[in-house]
Amino acid sequence: MLTGCGSTSDTTGSASESKSQSEASGTDSSDAVMTVGEYNIGKGELMLHSILEILSGTVQYDDIKNDEDKYKQTVIDNIVETKMAGDAAKDAGMEFTEDDENTRDRLISDFTSYVPKSVREKYGISDELIDSVFNDTSIMNKIETNTRNELGKKLTADIKKQYKDYNFQKIYYLTFPKVKLDDDGNPMTDDGGNYENLEDKELADMKSKAETAVKEINSGADAKEVAKKYGVDSYSEEKQSYVGGYSDDMNDVMDKLTAGKCTEVYESQNAYYAIAVLTDHDSDILESFAYQTAESQVDTELEKTKQEWIDSCDDKGGVVYKDDTWKNFSLLDMATDLNDQGLMK
DSSP, X not given: OOOSTTOOOSSOOBGGGSOOHHXXXXXXXXXXXXXXXXXXXXXXXXXXXXXXXXXXXXXXXXXXXXXXXXXXXXXXXXXXXXHHHHHHHHHHTOBOOHHHHHHHHHHHHHHXXXXXXXXXXXXXXXXXXXXXXXXXXXXXXXXXXXXXXXXXXXXXXXXXXXXXXXXXXXXXXXXXXXXXXXXXXXXXXXXXXXXXXXOHHHHHHHHHHHHHHHHHHHTTOOHHHHHHHTTOTTTOEEEEEETTSSOHHHXXXXXXXXXXXXXXXXXXXXXXXXXXXXXXXXXXHHHHHHHHHHHHHHHHHHHHHHHHHHHHHHHTTOEEEOSXXXXXXXXXXXXXXXXXXXXXX
């Protein structure tokens, strides 16, 4: 089923084995109203992509009404991305599996069930064209997913290598409140919305508890059990970090602590607190850190890759309008038509 931009076939296989889009949809140079790179685009294909954009759920009727040109350009951008992603898939020898085919066929069925045949015929959209375009978009979605996964693996491996010698720690913040608490354990506030601080004797007692808790932990007691013992477990919290990720003064402190040891008591505006180390040089935390950091970078890297695909269109002839079909087409009129028929959500 896989091919370059705008193609379809009757068998599962690689991109190089499939027919071209013009063969599949019947669009040859004489029927084309525009070209995208090496691909001929007929009016029906433009109409189908326009309907898909209007019904995508990412655009509302008023959006099109307020800036029709913006969304007309989005339609063209979508066609370019679809075609160029297909070329990238073909170049990569990406395989289309039976599951991919089933997903594509389900999307086609959903579309044809939702958009009445009368609407499709009105805009010159044949069943063969629908098969072709949904095949194209399925290819694009798959290569984007594959690329995302590959980028994620590479970035994760690079980050693990970069941070392999760092001391990753599972830590536990023991927090002893300096403010008054209600019966539910929530901080109490005055009429001005400010926390009500404990009296001096109560503050001294709370600090003493914190210091005793630290001694017990450093003597071998479990930090979480100690927090329960002193009734501060609901304010305390387990976290993950690494030496180098703390503040400058705390990096030195934390680097010297091993599992089972605890810092001295520190004071913030609303609490006394200490940090107990539950694990040190923890490879599982390094793994999790690398994965999560990579995830935060994948979208940026994927957009760069997609832009490279899109930019390749210029080397293949760019976008060329062969007549005024698109210039004279009103996306707003189409949106109005679809909206009147209850198709826009």
